[in-house]
Amino acid sequence: NAGVIQTPRHKVTGKGQEATLWCEPISGHSAVFWYRQTIVQGLEFLTYFRNQAPIDDSGMPKERFSAQMPNQSHSTLKIQSTQPQDSAVYLCASSSFLDRLSGNTLYFGEGSRLIVV
Amino acid sequence: GQQVQQSPASLVLQEGENAELQCNFSTSLNSMQWFYQRPGGSLVSLFYNPSGTKHSGRLTSTTVIKERRSSLHISSSQTTDSGTYLCALELNYNQGKLIFGQGTKLSIKP
Numbered sequence: 001n002a003g004v005i006q007t008p009r010h011k012v013t014g015k016g017q018e019a020t021l022w023c024e025p026i027s028g029h030s031a032v033f034w035y036r037q038t039i040v041q042g043l044e045f046l047t048y049f050r051n052q053a054p055i056d057d058s059g060m061p062k063e064r065f066s067a068q069m070p071n072q073s074h075s076t077l078k079i080q081s082t083q084p085q086d087s088a089v090y091l092c093a094s095s096s097f098l099d100r101l102s103g104n105t106l107y108f109g110e111g112s113r114l115i116v117v
Numbered sequence: 118g119q120q121v122q123q124s125p126a127s128l129v130l131q132e133g134e135n136a137e138l139q140c141n142f143s144t145s146l147n148s149m150q151w152f153y154q155r156p157g158g159s160l161v162s163l164f165y166n167p168s169g170t171k172h173s174g175r176l177t178s179t180t181v182i183k184e185r186r187s188s189l190h191i192s193s194s195q196t197t198d199s200g201t202y203l204c205a206l207e208l209n210y211n212q213g214k215l216i217f218g219q220g221t222k223l224s225i226k227p
Contacts, residue, residue: 056214093160
């Protein structure tokens with residue numbers, strides 16, 4: 001089991017450019033989550049999918065951020081017209097809702113560090 | 118206001134000492150999870166603990182729902198325990214959406 005795979009691990013982009021981050025969840029997991037981590041704000045929830053359907057995107061900045069899950073093996077987070085304040089580590093996590101004993105334990109990827117200059 | 122408050126923000130101990138980390142939440146919860154993060158590293162789940170006490174090696178997690186708190190106890194700390202410990206609150210059972218605290222940065226000196 002390779003765990004949650006995120007690419008790219010590091011991305012430097014110019015202000016105003018578009019950035020797309022990819023996540024491959026653990027095989028068989030039905031839920032995928034996106035979080036953003038900064039020193040100031042800590043870990044912030046962005047959005048999540050269950051069985052590929054968007055369930056809650058309450059944490060997503062409305063205008064420039066979008067997330068998709070076109071199939072059960074990957075999800076993407078796209079940031080249009082990137083701004084310096086978008087610089088953060090973007091973390092993807094997956095979980096299985098089938099394991100009632102351990103609950104909805106989240107398994108995180110290594111993260112994608114985005115730097116907007 | 119913040120739904121999840123962790124204390125202390127940072128903690129420095131000598132190797133061998135015990136560590137006690139606290140997490141207080143301002144809303145009713147359905148589950149509480151503890152995670153560990155090494156500097157520059159990913160988050161690793163330590164405990165899924167909606168209530169009561171759970172043990173894993175030198176780690177013990179206790180969640181008291183009525184008092185809206187959860188704690189993580191590390192006994193006989195080791196330098197390899199250094200890192201950030203985060204608690205996370207799941208508001209609605211089985212949705213999986215977690216609200217994280219700001220974390221406790223633990224440093225264990227040799």
